[in-house]
Amino acid sequence: MTKKTILLIEDNNDIRENTAEILEMTGYAVLTAENGKVGVEKALETRPDLVVCDIMMPVLDGYGVLHIFNQNPRLAGVPFIFLTAKTERADLRRGMELGADDYLTKPFDESELLSAVAGRLARFQHLRPDYPATPAGVHDFLADARQAGGLEGLLAERRHHVLPRRHILYAEGDEATRLYFVQSGRVKVSKTTAGGKELITALHGPGEFLGYQVLLAGTCHHDSAVTLDEAEILYIPAADFHQLLLGNPEVSRRFVRLLVGQVQQQDEQRLDLAYSSLRRRVADTLLYLHARQQQLSPADPRIPLGRDDMAALIGTAPESLSRTLSEFRQDGIVELAPGSVHLLHPEKLHGSSW
Numbered sequence: 001m002t003k004k005t006i007l008l009i010e011d012n013n014d015i016r017e018n019t020a021e022i023l024e025m026t027g028y029a030v031l032t033a034e035n036g037k038v039g040v041e042k043a044l045e046t047r048p049d050l051v052v053c054d055i056m057m058p059v060l061d062g063y064g065v066l067h068i069f070n071q072n073p074r075l076a077g078v079p080f081i082f083l084t085a086k087t088e089r090a091d092l093r094r095g096m097e098l099g100a101d102d103y104l105t106k107p108f109d110e111s112e113l114l115s116a117v118a119g120r121l122a123r124f125q126h127l128r129p130d131y132p133a134t135p136a137g138v139h140d141f142l143a144d145a146r147q148a149g150g151l152e153g154l155l156a157e158r159r160h161h162v163l164p165r166r167h168i169l170y171a172e173g174d175e176a177t178r179l180y181f182v183q184s185g186r187v188k189v190s191k192t193t194a195g196g197k198e199l200i201t202a203l204h205g206p207g208e209f210l211g212y213q214v215l216l217a218g219t220c221h222h223d224s225a226v227t228l229d230e231a232e233i234l235y236i237p238a239a240d241f242h243q244l245l246l247g248n249p250e251v252s253r254r255f256v257r258l259l260v261g262q263v264q265q266q267d268e269q270r271l272d273l274a275y276s277s278l279r280r281r282v283a284d285t286l287l288y289l290h291a292r293q294q295q296l297s298p299a300d301p302r303i304p305l306g307r308d309d310m311a312a313l314i315g316t317a318p319e320s321l322s323r324t325l326s327e328f329r330q331d332g333i334v335e336l337a338p339g340s341v342h343l344l345h346p347e348k349l350h351g352s353s354w
Contacts, residue, residue: 007030009036010057051081076253080102176218182209212241279324289305289341
């Protein structure tokens with residue numbers, strides 16, 4: 001088993017040597033630095049698993065070290081314990097606002113030191129480097145985040161809501177009170193144009209979040225979300241959402257990575273729809289919906305989406321969509337039925353230059 005590496009930054013020689021000796025005797029690999037500048041340099045050479053850092057130091061104090069760690073992608077998220085002889089509340093509050101994980105007040109005894117170090121390392125070892133954007137992956141992340149980030153209240157009353165088809169999750173103008181996670185089923189997100197027409201801006205399936213943009217912006221919903229079929233949705237209150245983002249740097253980084261992957265996929269889809277011909281847009285949408293249907297229900301290849309909804313997703317009139325689908329049907333690519341489309345030959349839609 002690989003030793004955990006601890007970076008000890010302390011300007012007092014006696015405290016630094018004694019603390020390093022205790023940590024090494026316990027089985028940790030220890031890097032030492034006599035000031036913050038040297039400590040940052042050593043961290044950039046060897047990323048530590050945890051930092052124990054004095055606050056009041058020459059050259060660069062502990063607050064400066066923590067600030068650099070937070071701003072550097074290679075160091076962000078490393079657990080941080082401050083050593084301080086100062087116990088004023090203002091100093092403690094400043095450190096916590098910067099993201100410190102714990103404090104040890106000097107003088108401290110051996111048991112206090114080892115308990116703090118073991119506690120911080122135990123919290124962070126439960127987080128994996130990456131979590132798949134699937135229902136199982138997201139649930140694993142939420143469970144690990146609750147333990148690793150000290151978010152004891154996170155999803156304490158976690159409950160899935162089984163919602164019927166055409167259930168409104170939220171409407172334009174509603175107050176944003178929660179984050180939504182799709183466990184099963186599909187949810188369409190749409191906006192109403194000035195002319196009163198519906199424009200579908202996104203389709204969400206299992207493993208995807210929705211509603212986080214307005215929670216970040218602190219605004220009301222600027223679109224509507226409706227279930228397309230029976231769906232199982234997890235509600236995450238706004239307070240828990242903000243805990244995931246702000247409560248712990250490492251938890252936040254994993255959570256943002258999940259969200260960013262989803263946003264990139266949606267942006268690519270919108271870009272393709274914006275600059276392609278109608279036939280290309282219909283073809284790409286059919287391929288996208290076909291892939292989604294294989295994830296949702298591999299045994300049923302039919303795409304259960306009405307013409308109006310599909311037209312709203314593509315951004316065209318239902319009549320124009322119907323003409324294009326009829327051409328695809330004549331070419332033997334699709335089979336049409338009321339309320340569904342069966343893509344018979346997806347390979348014929350790949351790479352076509354229409």
